[in-house]
Amino acid sequence: MANTIIYWFRQDLRVQDLPGLLAAAATGKPLVACFILDDETPGEHRPGAASRWWLHHSLLSLQDELRGLGGELLLRRGSAPQVLEELVGACDADAIHCSRQYEPWAGALEQQLHSTLASRQIDFKRYPGSLLFEPGQVMTQAEAPFKIFTPFWRQCLRSSEPRRPQPPPVDINWHPTPPRGESLLDWGLLPRDPDWASQWPPLWSPGSTGAAERLATFLAGPVADYSEGRNHPARGATSRLSAHLHFGEISPRAVWHAARGLAHADPDRKEQVDKFLSELGWREFSHHLMYHFPHIVEQPFKEPFQAFPWLGNETALRAWQRGLTGYPIVDAGMRELWHTGYMHNRVRMVVASFLTKHLLTHWRTGARWFHDTLVDADLANNSCGWQWVAGSGADASPYFRIFNPVTQGEKFDAQGDYVRRWVPELAELPDRYLHKPWEAPADVLARAGVALGDDYPAPIVEHKAAREAALAAYGSIKG
C-alpha cells in the first residue's frame, strides 16, 4: 500500500476552506486525520479552562463533520513531536500536512518538526488558513513590519483580496485501518465538581455549523448598526465570532467574503460592514505583531514600560476577578465573563483599564485571568489587547487615557440593562445611581433594597485618587 499522509488538525477545526486538508486529500494517499492535545509544548499558553470546554465541543463537531466525509478523527494526547513520530511509524506515513500557527511556541514547534521530519524524508507542510493575510506579506515600503494599525490595514486593503473560500475535499481516500485513538471523554476537558459550564450549551454552539449560523445571524441584523451598536454591551450587536475564529471553525476568508457580499448587495450597509471588517483587521494586526515581535506575549512592546512600577495587591485582584470592585460596570463585566466565558469588547476595555490603571496591576496578571476564563482566549489578541489598554503596546492608548468606569457605564449602558442583568443586587436602583450607587441617598438605597458594603461593596478605590496615582506612575517612566 502507498505511504500514508497525516492531516494534523490544530486551530483549524473545520473541513471548509482548509487548504492543507484539500492538498492532503489531493495526493490521493491514504489519509489519517488527527488532533493532538498537547499541554506540554505551549507551556503556560496551553488552553485555559473555558477554552477546554469549547475545544471539547468543537472536537465533537469536527468528528461529526469528518464522519460525514466518510472518515474519522484520531485523538491523541501528548507532546506533538512525540505523538506525530509515533503516528508516522504506526501508519507508515511519509507526509504530514497542517495549518500554520503564529504563537512563538508554535513557530518553534513547526521549525523543530520541519527539521526532524525532513531528515527522515517525511514531507512536513504548513499551509495558511487562519488569517486573511500572511505575516511577511503585509510590510511597509521599507520592508518593515507595521506598528500602527491604520496604515497596516490600508495596506491590507490595497493588496489582493483574500481568496474565496474553498469547499471541503471530496473523495478522501481514508486510511482503511488507522491507528487507535483515545476517547474525548477521557481527556477531561469538561469541568466537573463543580460543572460551572452547565448553563453554557444554550449560549454557545462550538463547531462549524454554529459558526456559520452565528455569522448569518449577525449579517442578517446587527451589522446594520455595527459602528454604534457594538459599543453597547446590552444590545448584542457584536458578531460573537471570536471563539469560532480562534479555533478555526470558520475561516476569516469566509467571514470576509460573506460580509463583502452583503455590502455589495446593499451599498447602504457598506460603511457598517467595513467597520466590522476592520475589527477582523485588528485580529490580523495582533497576529502579525506577535509573529514579528514574539516578545509581546510576555514583555512590553514599548521598552520604557519595563520600568513601570506595578503594584501587586492580591485582595484588589481577587475583588476584580470576582466582580466585587464596587464599580457596577466593572463588576458586571467580570461576572459576565465568569458566567458565560465571554465579555463584551467595550467592557473588556473598561475592566482592563481598571485593573492596570486604577489598581496598577500588571497587564499580564489580567491577561492570565482572561486566558483561563475566556472561551475565545487567543494569545495574540489577548496580549495585544491588554498591552493596548495598559499603554505599553503598539499603537497603544495614550497613558493619560484612563477610563472613568462611571462615565463609561452611563454612556454605554444608559438604561442599565447590562448592569442589572449581571449585578442583580443593584437591579432596583434607579438609572441615575445605577453606575454610582455610593452617591445614592440612604432612602434611595433602602427602597432598592441595597445595603452598601453589605449587599454590594463600596468602591475598593476612589476614582479620582486612583487616576492621579496612575498618572504619577506613568509619569515616573517618562524619558
Added chain:
DNA sequence: TTTTGAGTTGTTCGA
C-alpha cells in the same frame, strides 16, 4: 535624508 502629518475606542476642566 528630511519633512510632514497622523495616530481605535477618553477624561477633565473651564469658559
Added chain:
DNA sequence: GTCGAACAACTCAAA
C-alpha cells in the same frame, strides 16, 4: 448643559 482645548511627546510611515 455644552463645547473646545489640554492632556505630552514620540514614533511611525510615506512623500
